[in-house]
Amino acid sequence: MTLVVVLRISIGWHLFYEGLWKLSTRGTAAPWTAEGYLKNSTGPLRNTFRAMTGDPNDLRWLDFDTMSAKWDGWRDRFVAHYGVEKPQIDRLLDGPEGGFSAGLAELPPDFDFDEATKTAGVMKDAIKYDAKGKKLIVDGKLHLLPTEQAKLIEVVKDEQKKVADPAPFDKLIQAIKDVAVRSSKLSFRERLAGMLNGDPERAGIIQKAKKEGDEDLVVVVGEVKYYKELIDRYETNYAKAKTKFQWDHLDRQWSDLQKTRRNLVGPVQTLDKELQEDASKLLSAEQLGLGPVPEAVTEMSRINSRTMWGLTIFGLLLILGLFTRISALGGAALLTMFYMAVPPWPGIQEIPSIEHNLIVNKVLIEMLALLAIASMPSGKWFGADAIISVLIHRRKNVER
Numbered sequence: 001m002t003l004v005v006v007l008r009i010s011i012g013w014h015l016f017y018e019g020l021w022k023l024s025t026r027g028t029a030a031p032w033t034a035e036g037y038l039k040n041s042t043g044p045l046r047n048t049f050r051a052m053t054g055d056p057n058d059l060r061w062l063d064f065d066t067m068s069a070k071w072d073g074w075r076d077r078f079v080a081h082y083g084v085e086k087p088q089i090d091r092l093l094d095g096p097e098g099g100f101s102a103g104l105a106e107l108p109p110d111f112d113f114d115e116a117t118k119t120a121g122v123m124k125d126a127i128k129y130d131a132k133g134k135k136l137i138v139d140g141k142l143h144l145l146p147t148e149q150a151k152l153i154e155v156v157k158d159e160q161k162k163v164a165d166p167a168p169f170d171k172l173i174q175a176i177k178d179v180a181v182r183s184s185k186l187s188f189r190e191r192l193a194g195m196l197n198g199d200p201e202r203a204g205i206i207q208k209a210k211k212e213g214d215e216d217l218v219v220v221v222g223e224v225k226y227y228k229e230l231i232d233r234y235e236t237n238y239a240k241a242k243t244k245f246q247w248d249h250l251d252r253q254w255s256d257l258q259k260t261r262r263n264l265v266g267p268v269q270t271l272d273k274e275l276q277e278d279a280s281k282l283l284s285a286e287q288l289g290l291g292p293v294p295e296a297v298t299e300m301s302r303i304n305s306r307t308m309w310g311l312t313i314f315g316l317l318l319i320l321g322l323f324t325r326i327s328a329l330g331g332a333a334l335l336t337m338f339y340m341a342v343p344p345w346p347g348i349q350e351i352p353s354i355e356h357n358l359i360v361n362k363v364l365i366e367m368l369a370l371l372a373i374a375s376m377p378s379g380k381w382f383g384a385d386a387i388i389s390v391l392i393h394r395r396k397n398v399e400r
Contacts, residue, residue, distance in 0.1 A: 005382045008318050008328070008373050011366055015331055016315025022308040027291050033304050040351060043343040046238075054299050057231050061265045062224050064196045068189060071275065073296055078279060081294060082287045092278055095140040095187035102136050102179035104129065108168035111159060120151040127152070127179070136175045138183040141190075149180040188275045195267060227264055230257045238349075247349050310334050318373075321383010328374035335367035 022032040039056050041049035050056035060066045075089045087097070107113055113129045126142040129135075138144045144152075153173055160169035186194070234253050241250055280288065295301055314334065317327035344350070344357035355361070379385030 001378075001381055004373065004376060004378050005321075007369060008321070008324065008378050011331070011369060011373075012315045012318025012320075012327075014315070014366070015311045015334075016319060019308050019311025019313075019315055022304075023312060026308075029292060031295070031304075032308070033300065034307055035300055035304075037341060038303075041341045042349045042351060043340065043345060045340050049341045052299065052303055057227075058261055058265045059228075061268045062196060062227075064193055067192055067196070067268065067272075070296075071189070071272075074276075074293065077296070078293050082283055082290060084282060084287070088282055089279055091187075092275060093187060093189050095190065097140065098137070099140040100138040100179055100183040101130075101133075102175045102182065103134060104136050104171065104175040105134050106131075106168070108159070108163070108172060111168075111172075116155045116159070117152060120148060120155045122148045122152055127176075136179045138179050140183075140187075143183045143186070144180045146180075146184075149176060152176060188271065188278075191271060192268070195271065223260070223264055227257075227260045230260055241349070242347060250349060307334070321379035321385050322388075324377070324379030324383060324385050325374045328370045332367045332370040332374065335363050335370065339363045339367060 025032040035053050038049045038053050055061075060070075071093060075086070075093060078084070078089060079086050091097070107129055117127060122144070123142055125139055126148065127136060127138045127144050130137050153176055156169055156173055156176070160166050163169070230253070234250070234257055237246070237250055237253065241247055276293075310330065311334065314327045314331040317323055318331065339361070342351055344359060344361050346358065350356075377385070380389050
């Protein structure tokens with residue numbers, strides 16, 4: 001009897017502390033998530049557990065529209081959480097609304113700047129002079145390409161040779177250089193588009209140089225397409241694998257698959273982290289004290305919450321001996337899910353670990369122990385259930 005109570009409290013403490021630790025990470029920059037565990041699931045329920053993540057192969061990171069919408073949601077939560085002005089974050093995401101500028105009191109006398117840009121082959125409206133604001137402005141979406149900058153400066157220098165006073169042209173050249181430097185910094189959404197849409201080796205799509213207005217796309221075998229082919233090949237081979245040789249071959253395929261995934265998804269995740277870091281630089285010390293931006297509510301976040309709170313609540317109830325049988329069954333159900341996600345069964349891919357298990361592992365043993373505890377009134381032997389039982393019996397005796 002004593003050993004059963006000690007076993008119940010020990011398992012309860014294990015679950016409770018594990019859940020409490022996971023909950024404590026929610027206010028940090030790296031909150032705990034079950035995503036990696038589910039993505040690496042094996043066994044007959046592999047596809048079910050992997051599908052719980054919503055994106056088992058991280059393909060959403062490689063879709064511009066999905067990432068753009070994700071950033072919009074993050075921006076709204078950031079603004080609401082810290083109370084900053086929305087345009088501040090929009091500037092990071094989409095660039096300055098009014099474009100990039102550099103001060104210039106006036107253009108050289110009798111110099112036609114618009115004609116110079118045409119001669120230099122600069123895209124229309126990419127750069128213009130605002131006489132009222134006394135500045136050169138580069139469009140925030142078009143930017144000024146290095147080749148356009150070099151050609152424009154060359155045209156200005158040609159005109160400079162024709163006049164006696166070169167000083168006004170020197171100021172114009174310096175202003176062009178200044179505004180070009182400022183416009184060279186792409187917004188985060190532009191960098192994302194260049195990463196996912198503009199690079200044929202990554203996006204698998206290029207646009208033919210045709211007549212103006214022709215937007216036909218040509219699909220090429222790029223890295224994203226190759227990554228999807230690796231996924232399909234792996235899943236096909238996984239369904240057929242039976243022997244050790246086949247599992248060893250699958251391990252090599254999985255390694256290649258993960259390397260390709262990291263090469264593709266890694267830069268996008270780095271860009272996502274860089275956006276958050278740049279946004280945090282806009283905050284005061286008081287605002288930073290409010291903690292990280294609340295994460296978006298997704299199916300994965302719900303799974304994380306249910307897991308953390310399940311461990312914490314069932315563990316605490318087992319320690320207290322309160323509703324012992326129900327909490328033991330709840331804890332056993334939770335551990336069953338952990339066990340079935342990566343079952344150490346014969347004929348199933350073995351996950352690299354310092355342990356080597358066959359059918360029985362620590363999770364299964366703890367789960368069976370909880371089922372045994374659920375079959376006994378250990379809470380009435382020592383726990384809050386004993387107090388509740390005494391109160392119920394007293395009430396019944398009074399009613400009689």
